[in-house]
Amino acid sequence: MTSNFAKKGLRVLGGWMATALVFLSAIAFVWQSPVFAPTAAVAAPAGVLIAAADAGDQIKGAADDVEKGSKNIIRSAEDSVKRAANQNAAKVDRADDGSAVExxxxxxRDRIEQRASEDADRTERAAKKSMNAVERAVDNIKDAFSD
Structure with a gap:
């Protein structure tokens, strides 16, 4: 039951992080897009392309920061699940001596630790996959503006 609870928490956390990243990326694109720029004041459209490239680099930097933060959160959750499993096993160990319950x-405890590691690895891979998708999207948009 604890493993399912941890899985659900990590899954929800990963979903929220991916949603927040997409939302922030959309805001950054809208903020930097030439749609809201006064075109009459633009002397050369190349400046807009440079701004779009800079915005893309900023988004990639933000994605890297989010990825590092998500790894820390995922590993922290894994450690707390393992710590709880060890504490429960230690309580039983103090209560019984060599019994079947112990x-x-x-x-x-071993199974919970193994599943916590697997869940953390799976969540980390999903977060990395989301970050890579954002970076590919940024690259595609930058390529579209540069052509």
């Missing part, structure tokens, strides 16, 4: 508690 052995089961240790097996459960």
């Amino acid at each position: 052995r089961k508690a240790k097996r459960d």
Whole structure:
């Protein structure tokens, strides 16, 4: 039950991070887009392209920062799940000496730690995949403006 709870928490966290990143990227694109720029004041459209390239670099930098932060959050969640499993196993260990309950508690602890690591790795891969998709989108947009 604890493993499912941790999985759900990591899945929800990953979804929120991906949503926030897409939302922030959309805001940055709209903010920097030439749609809101006064075209009468633009002497040469090349400046807009340079601004778009700079915005793309800023978004990539922000995506890298989000990716690093998400890795820290994911690993922190993994560590807290492992710590809780160890604490539960230690409580059973202090209560019993070599009984079947103690052995089961240790097996459960090992299983929980293994699943926490697997969940963290899976969530980290999903976050990295989302970041790569954002970076590809930024590259595609920059390529479209540069042509």
